[in-house]
Amino acid sequence: MKTSRRGFLQLSASSIIGYSALGSPLFSEIAEAATGYTGQIPICQHMTNSHSAQLTVLTNGSNPYAYKVYDAKGRPQAIQIWDHEIRKSYHQGIDKLYVSGLEPDNSYYLQVIDKDRGTVLDERKFKSLKLSSRSNVRFALVSCASDFFTTHARTMWDNLFAQKPDMIFLIGDAVYCDFRCATTEENIWRRYCETRSRLRHFRQPSLIPTLAVWDDHDYGRNNMCKTFKYKVSSKRTFDLFFGSRNTDGFKRTMGVGSQLTAFGHKFFFLDDRYFRDEAQSGGMMWGGDQQELLLEKICENSKPTWLLNGSQFFTGYHKQESFAKDYGKNFADLLTKLRKCDGPIAFASGDVHFSEVSSVDPKYLGYRTYEYTSSAIHSINFPVQLIYRNPRREEFTWHHNFLIIDSTAGRNAMQIKARSINARNKIEFSHQAVIRRT
Numbered sequence: 001m002k003t004s005r006r007g008f009l010q011l012s013a014s015s016i017i018g019y020s021a022l023g024s025p026l027f028s029e030i031a032e033a034a035t036g037y038t039g040q041i042p043i044c045q046h047m048t049n050s051h052s053a054q055l056t057v058l059t060n061g062s063n064p065y066a067y068k069v070y071d072a073k074g075r076p077q078a079i080q081i082w083d084h085e086i087r088k089s090y091h092q093g094i095d096k097l098y099v100s101g102l103e104p105d106n107s108y109y110l111q112v113i114d115k116d117r118g119t120v121l122d123e124r125k126f127k128s129l130k131l132s133s134r135s136n137v138r139f140a141l142v143s144c145a146s147d148f149f150t151t152h153a154r155t156m157w158d159n160l161f162a163q164k165p166d167m168i169f170l171i172g173d174a175v176y177c178d179f180r181c182a183t184t185e186e187n188i189w190r191r192y193c194e195t196r197s198r199l200r201h202f203r204q205p206s207l208i209p210t211l212a213v214w215d216d217h218d219y220g221r222n223n224m225c226k227t228f229k230y231k232v233s234s235k236r237t238f239d240l241f242f243g244s245r246n247t248d249g250f251k252r253t254m255g256v257g258s259q260l261t262a263f264g265h266k267f268f269f270l271d272d273r274y275f276r277d278e279a280q281s282g283g284m285m286w287g288g289d290q291q292e293l294l295l296e297k298i299c300e301n302s303k304p305t306w307l308l309n310g311s312q313f314f315t316g317y318h319k320q321e322s323f324a325k326d327y328g329k330n331f332a333d334l335l336t337k338l339r340k341c342d343g344p345i346a347f348a349s350g351d352v353h354f355s356e357v358s359s360v361d362p363k364y365l366g367y368r369t370y371e372y373t374s375s376a377i378h379s380i381n382f383p384v385q386l387i388y389r390n391p392r393r394e395e396f397t398w399h400h401n402f403l404i405i406d407s408t409a410g411r412n413a414m415q416i417k418a419r420s421i422n423a424r425n426k427i428e429f430s431h432q433a434v435i436r437r438t
């Protein structure tokens with residue numbers, strides 16, 4: 001029987017990653033993919049600019065891989081394993097790859113090779129990304145990805161990749177370290193490996209650059225703050241699996257926080273765990289140094305800014321963490337300082353297992369802005385809109401969903417279109433706003 005390349009790729013993908021839902025966006029992606037695609041090996045693309053890309057590969061501890069990268073004409077590219085780790089307690093590890101010498105907005109192919117046999121085990125397509133040529137960006141905003149929701153751990157990511165965002169921003173609970181197990185360093189490592197194996201984010205034929213910051217569950221334990229016993233080891237694990245090293249457009253800040261400067265915007269990923277004081281103790285959410293660094297960087301110029309944080313900013317829901325509720329004095333002080341910055345600011349958060357768009361009254365920053373909360377892509381959810389009432393809420397869904405945000409930077413303004421996409425690949429809500437610094 002003769003099988004076309006497309007047919008072969010569909011068959012191999014279906015057998016290897018257990019795919020059954022015909023008509024899913026994943027199939028068209030497979031048809032476009034690199035010829036060696038099998039989806040066998042979990043791979044993630046991280047910070048990428050016009051000349052470099054960073055990737056991670058989940059490895060099998062006993063059998064290290066070799067790697068090759070080439071362009072569409074078959075020309076090889078420079079690639080370096082710049083960090084890696086395997087631990088005695090578990091059979092899987094991580095390789096961190098740095099690919100350099102890329103041309104702007106070009107396609108490349110990463111091959112994972114069996115060192116002993118020389119055969120190609122898997123192959124993925126990725127692109128370099130020119131960060132400075134335009135002032136609009138499409139990003140996916142995602143939180144709360146429990147690998148125990150096995151069906152949606154597959155289909156939600158196919159839906160997300162089909163939206164073709166420029167980048168994916170994971171803002172917390174990308175790994176549930178503490179689910180059904182004791183909090184130990186060994187379990188944290190195991191849960192990172194298991195989650196990487198189970199989410200189809202990491203099996204996509206064509207990769208999308210993903211930046212991440214953690215919240216409590218990928219930090220290690222529910223609602224933990226700076227006193228968490230395993231925070232140093234946990235940070236190392238998060239950095240290995242999700243971190244990027246400094247490059248043009250990207251700078252690590254404090255904890256697992258970072259700053260991305262791209263597409264006419266600034267994006268600040270805030271670490272809301274490593275330096276966090278106890279809730280309602282009169283302390284700080286980000287710690288003094290991280291907050292000072294943020295304010296210094298925001299005030300450098302008037303570029304439109306996104307602040308991305310695991311916990312919500314402005315809400316005060318009973319039994320949910322938030323900056324306003326748990327660190328009221330710190331939050332009021334922060335808003336007074338943000339009010340003095342020249343550029344418009346939008347807020348992005350996750351954590352609460354529902355999505356909403358909430359208006360932020362001009363009394364806080366001197367102009368109307370919005371908080372976009374995206375949660376959960378696949379985790380425990382309930383219809384909580386009546387329990388958690390919010391008069392400032394303009395849109396809401398409790399279904400599994402993620403946000404696709406189109407943000408355009410203008411002079412003292414940003415135009416934002418947010419869409420919530422659900423498990424049926426349908427729009428749950430759509431919201432448009434202009435944030436203008438007056």
Ligand SMILES: [Fe+2]
Nearest residue numbers: 144173351379
């Ligand atoms: Fe969560």
